[in-house]
Amino acid sequence: xxxxxxxxxxxxxxxxxxxxxxxxxxxxxxxxxxxxxxxxxxxxxxxxxxxxxxxxxxxxxxxxxxxxxxxxxxxxxxxxxxxxxxxxxxxxxxxxxxxxxxxxxxxxxxxxxxxxxxxxxxxxxxxxxxxxxxxxxxxxxxxxxxxxxxxxxxxxxxxxxxxxxxxxxxxxxxxxxxxxxxxxxxxxxxxxxxxxxxxxxxxxxxxxxxxxxxxxxxxxxxxxxxxxxxxxxxxxxxxxxxxxxxxxxxxxxxxxxxxxxxxxxxxxxxxxxxxxxxxxxxxxxxxxxxxxxxxxxxxxxxxxxxxxxxxxxxxxxxxxxxxxxxxxxxxxxxxxxxxxxxxxxxxxxxxxxxxxxxxxxxxxxxxxxxxxxxxxxxxxxxxxxxxxxxxxxxxxxxxxxxxxxxxxxxxxxxxxxxxx
Numbered sequence: 001x002x003x004x005x006x007x008x009x010x011x012x013x014x015x016x017x018x019x020x021x022x023x024x025x026x027x028x029x030x031x032x033x034x035x036x037x038x039x040x041x042x043x044x045x046x047x048x049x050x051x052x053x054x055x056x057x058x059x060x061x062x063x064x065x066x067x068x069x070x071x072x073x074x075x076x077x078x079x080x081x082x083x084x085x086x087x088x089x090x091x092x093x094x095x096x097x098x099x100x101x102x103x104x105x106x107x108x109x110x111x112x113x114x115x116x117x118x119x120x121x122x123x124x125x126x127x128x129x130x131x132x133x134x135x136x137x138x139x140x141x142x143x144x145x146x147x148x149x150x151x152x153x154x155x156x157x158x159x160x161x162x163x164x165x166x167x168x169x170x171x172x173x174x175x176x177x178x179x180x181x182x183x184x185x186x187x188x189x190x191x192x193x194x195x196x197x198x199x200x201x202x203x204x205x206x207x208x209x210x211x212x213x214x215x216x217x218x219x220x221x222x223x224x225x226x227x228x229x230x231x232x233x234x235x236x237x238x239x240x241x242x243x244x245x246x247x248x249x250x251x252x253x254x255x256x257x258x259x260x261x262x263x264x265x266x267x268x269x270x271x272x273x274x275x276x277x278x279x280x281x282x283x284x285x286x287x288x289x290x291x292x293x294x295x296x297x298x299x300x301x302x303x304x305x306x307x308x309x310x311x312x313x314x315x316x317x318x319x320x321x322x323x324x325x326x327x328x329x330x331x332x333x334x335x336x337x338x339x340x341x342x343x344x345x346x347x348x349x350x351x352x353x354x355x356x357x358x359x360x361x362x363x364x365x366x367x368x369x370x371x372x373x374x375x376x377x378x379x380x381x382x383x384x385x386x387x388x389x390x391x392x393x394x395x396x397x398x399x400x401x402x403x404x405x406x407x408x409x410x411x412x413x414x415x416x417x418x419x420x
Contacts, residue, residue, distance in 0.1 A: 018414070024399060025334075026362045028100065030355070040081070062083070065346060077343065085336070087305065090300045102151070126278070131299055146164060146382065155181070166397060174256065174257040176364075192257045295386040335391050341411070351411055
């Protein structure tokens with residue numbers, strides 16, 4: 001069915017480039033539009049679907065010429081398209097939508113939850129989940145999985161292999177956090193920083209053993225001989241001020257916590273044993289967090305993103321033109337966005353636009369982690385992680401988008417511009 005909507009081209013804020021920056025947020029929907037049809041993405045044959053699954057499982061990288069003359073007739077293109085839509089999920093409960101989890105109570109409510117009153121069943125679900133989570137971490141450590149997400153009903157964690165996002169150690173980014181969660185992590189001995197909280201550096205590196213004492217910070221007033229003129233804040237008011245600041249950033253992007261190196265393993269154990277990881281009441285009660293990964297792991301099920309092409313009549317300067325569009329729905333991870341753009345570049349002759357819908361709580365994963373690395377050795381180690389080498393090259397770069405995510409991506413004459 002034709003859809004009618006006016007197309008306004010937003011102002012694009014980046015200079016044209018052959019590549020767009022890595023976007024570590026999870027997208028819920030992509031809408032690609034082009035003046036060339038997307039018929040090549042429709043009605044895949046059983047053989048093409050099977051080939052796409054096999055290519056994914058074997059980590060086959062397919063490279064295409066700059067332009068495919070007859071995309072509709074290209075079996076390779078259709079197989080690669082199927083390959084790019086695959087992701088891995090745990091737990092798999094087909095009657096429940098397991099992503100997103102934050103703010104999903106209404107979607108999950110009313111669905112029969114066999115485990116909500118069954119303690120034994122909850123324990124089985126959690127022990128299976130722990131096995132899957134540990135399996136993913138081991139794959140990540142061995143650089144056989146590039147990254148994965150742990151989506152709880154309150155926060156999301158992105159684990160990245162050493163070598164990705166400009167860092168030479170494993171990193172885990174947790175967002176949003178609350179004072180309670182940060183306290184619990186500190187008590188477990190997990191060292192973390194709050195990268196978006198730099199002005200308050202006294203709050204930024206944990207555990208809190210080091211730092212200038214409040215007495216020392218007043219010694220310079222004594223040297224100037226003005227200590228009597230200034231009311232020295234007592235320990236209680238200093239503590240209250242810190243606590244107020246801590247609580248003010250709860251649930252906000254600024255509360256993002258960054259965990260590095262061996263601390264990520266401590267974080268894994270903390271999450272496995274953390275009682276508040278699973279809702280105690282409400283529609284998500286007893287449901288383990290969702291694990292999302294680009295590659296297979298123990299206990300995972302293979303899922304595919306939903307794709308459909310739509311013919312749109314778009315109004316450009318008072319006349320209607322045919323605009324073809326391709327919609328992708330589901331948890332769209334960073335590698336998937338990149339893989340799709342590589343296919344579209346060849347199939348749509350270097351010209352298309354995309355509107356990207358972000359799962360907002362994950363936009364902050366684009367915060368820079370500030371570690372420089374020796375790119376050559378790292379890239380070589382990551383070559384078996386299941387990603388296309390060009391995609392891997394994008395994800396190795398240090399994040400540049402800050403707290404924002406790409407909203408609009410446009411390709412003209414094989415060059416990208418984007419707006420975040």
